[in-house]
Amino acid sequence: MVFVGSDDQLTVPTAVKIVIAGGFGTGKTTMVASVSEIAPLRTEELLTEAGVHVDDLVGIEGKDTTTVALDFGRITINTKVVLYLFGTPGQNRFWFMWDELATGAIGAVVLVDTRRLDSSFPSIDFFEHRGIPFIVAVNCFDGSQLYTVDEVRHALDLDEAIPVLLCDARDRESSKAVLVGLIQHSMNRLAAV
Secondary structure, three states: OOEEOOOOOEEOOEEEEEEEEEOOOOOHHHHHHHHOOOOOEEEEEEOOHHHOOOOOOOOOOOOOEEEEEEEEEEEEOOOOEEEEEEEOOOOHHHHHHHHHHHOOOOEEEEEEOHHHHHHHHHHHHHHHHHOOOEEEEEEOOOOOOOOOHHHHHHHHOOOOOOOEEEEOOOOHHHHHHHHHHHHHHHHHHHHHO
16 A cells, blocks of 8 residues: 655555454454455354364354454555554464464454453453553443443453453444554553553
């Protein structure tokens, strides 16, 4: 992507990488699709009988596809900055890709589903152990019990410095607010160093 500046100079915008992570079925693919300005790249495949004993569908029984590599989206902020969104696969057997997806990221959104909160701990641990700034976004699914930010923070044993936001991954404005929260958090962490 190249832009022509006001002085007829070609400029290449700064690429800013953000990771959208979380457990299986938390809405990562949906979030990337809701905010991307391009048709997102998706690597979804149908769930099959082969995964019946591997994939835990408790609480997400209607799910019939899964991301097997990554989701990719883009948001052009202006001629100087472009966000690249990388959604991770949520199943344990695909976690070997997370290191590559997280390399060079300014931060991550850990998307959580309160119906399956235990699936969030590996994602949180991943970013904590690597020192990558992250925020937690609670995807408020239809029909699920709503919890306060403080209740979620306590249940996940999160430090007060880690932002926790409520969102609807299907909604563009809600997902944008999450990304703004992550960028602000990442910038604050960088300024503190």
